[in-house]
Amino acid sequence: MSMVTERPVSTAAGSPARANGTSGSTAPGGWGSVLRAYVMLTKPRIVEQLLITTVPPMMLAARGLPSLWLIAVVLLGGSLAAGAASVINCYIDRDIDQVMRRTKRRPLPSHTVSPRNALVFGLVLAAVSTALMATFTNWPATLLTLGSIAYYDLVYTLWLKRTTTQNTFWGGICGATPVLIGWVAVTGTLSPAAWALFAVVFCWQMPHFYALAIKYSADYARANIPMLPVVASVRRVNTEILLFSWLTVLASLAAWPLAAGVGLIYAVPAGTVGAIFLVEAHLLARRASRGEAVRPMRLFHWSTTYLTILFVAAAVDALV
Numbered sequence: 420m421s422m423v424t425e426r427p428v429s430t431a432a433g434s435p436a437r438a439n440g441t442s443g444s445t446a447p448g449g450w451g452s453v454l455r456a457y458v459m460l461t462k463p464r465i466v467e468q469l470l471i472t473t474v475p476p477m478m479l480a481a482r483g484l485p486s487l488w489l490i491a492v493v494l495l496g497g498s499l500a501a502g503a504a505s506v507i508n509c510y511i512d513r514d515i516d517q518v519m520r521r522t523k524r525r526p527l528p529s530h531t532v533s534p535r536n537a538l539v540f541g542l543v544l545a546a547v548s549t550a551l552m553a554t555f556t557n558w559p560a561t562l563l564t565l566g567s568i569a570y571y572d573l574v575y576t577l578w579l580k581r582t583t584t585q586n587t588f589w590g591g592i593c594g595a596t597p598v599l600i601g602w603v604a605v606t607g608t609l610s611p612a613a614w615a616l617f618a619v620v621f622c623w624q625m626p627h628f629y630a631l632a633i634k635y636s637a638d639y640a641r642a643n644i645p646m647l648p649v650v651a652s653v654r655r656v657n658t659e660i661l662l663f664s665w666l667t668v669l670a671s672l673a674a675w676p677l678a679a680g681v682g683l684i685y686a687v688p689a690g691t692v693g694a695i696f697l698v699e700a701h702l703l704a705r706r707a708s709r710g711e712a713v714r715p716m717r718l719f720h721w722s723t724t725y726l727t728i729l730f731v732a733a734a735v736d737a738l739v
């Protein structure tokens with residue numbers, strides 16, 4: 420992947436201004452809406468999906484059900500950590516989020532929460548999650564959790580997202596670490612099966628996100644963010660979607676022989692939903708390359724369903 424931008428990003432609106440640092444902290448709708456705004460800052464849908472990639476690896480690592488206490492701690496610590504990472508991302512990205520239509524109703528651009536309060540909230544969540552993981556899991560899991568928050572906010576959000584078309588690729592590392600966190604919390608080490616599942620989530624993020632970025636490419640252009648579909652040719656985006664969709668499915672199938680005791684309860688759904696995933700990716704790429712109207716959100720929505728079915732199948736297989 421090249422570090423250079425293939426085509427200049429539209430600068431119609433110029434760089435987003437870091438202008439919203441003086442908003443008030445009180446929401447007009449009372450405590451209910453304030454509470455809701457703080458929850459929204461944590462990007463709860465993404466947190467939920469991250470947990471779906473954390474707990475099944477714990478079951479594969481334990482070859483059955485790990486202690487319910489450990490599951491509860493990792494669920495809570497993982498939710499708080501992913502929430503912290505997202506809140507701090509919302510704080511750093513408040514200038515971008517107010518320019519993009521998709522994000523301008525978020526709590527910071529809509530001035531429901533002040534930037535300072537959001538930052539304090541994010542840092543408190545990060546501290547509590549780290550303390551929880553350090554007290555009740557092990558050092559590898561704790562360091563991976565803390566490292567993921569730092570990587571997402573400092574490496575991806577603050578730096579790569581704004582500067583390179585490779586942002587999604589490198590950002591994908593912290594999106595896939597919950598698999599490793601779950602596994603290492605149980606065994607203290609990482610096995611080839613853990614890395615195969617890490618590869619699944621890592622590769623999956625490219626079709627997941629490029630589909631969305633195709634739909635919102637005008638938004639990203641307005642905010643001057645060099646997401647691949649904004650700056651690269653349709654051919655290049657298609658190549659990456661197809662390459663990473665195939666790698667996702669291949670990695671998911673590689674996990675079958677690599678994970679001890681995993682059988683057809685995992686392999687059959689993995690093959691089935693993998694085939695549908697590939698069909699959706701090829702349909703999108705074919706329509707785009709022919710210059711026909713595309714429906715990228717079909718692949719985007721299917722991507723989350725795919726990942727859920729795959730990881731639930733892994734959990735069920737580990738349990739029976």
Ligand code: HEM
Pocket residue numbers: 464465468469472521522586587588590591593594595620624627628631720723726
């Ligand atoms: C490079 C990595 C990733 C990028 C750039 C990315 C980007 C995005 C964006 C921009 C959205 C839309 C959020 C909104 O509605 O405002 C989204 C939604 C979502 N993402 Fe990702 N994402 C990435 C990785 C992940 C990972 C690792 C997971 C979980 C395993 C995940 C799960 C989700 C879910 C569940 C949604 C909501 C889908 C829905 O509302 O139907 N994403 N993602």
Ligand SMILES: CC(C)=CCC/C(C)=C/CC/C(C)=C/COP(=O)(O)OP(=O)(O)O
Pocket residue numbers: 465497500501504505508512522564567568571575576580590591593594596597600
């Ligand atoms: C365990 C742990 C702490 C994990 C944290 C990792 C995490 C929250 C990953 C999400 C992946 C990601 C790059 C999302 C896109 O953010 P974006 O800023 O591009 O999305 P946006 O445009 O919707 O704000």
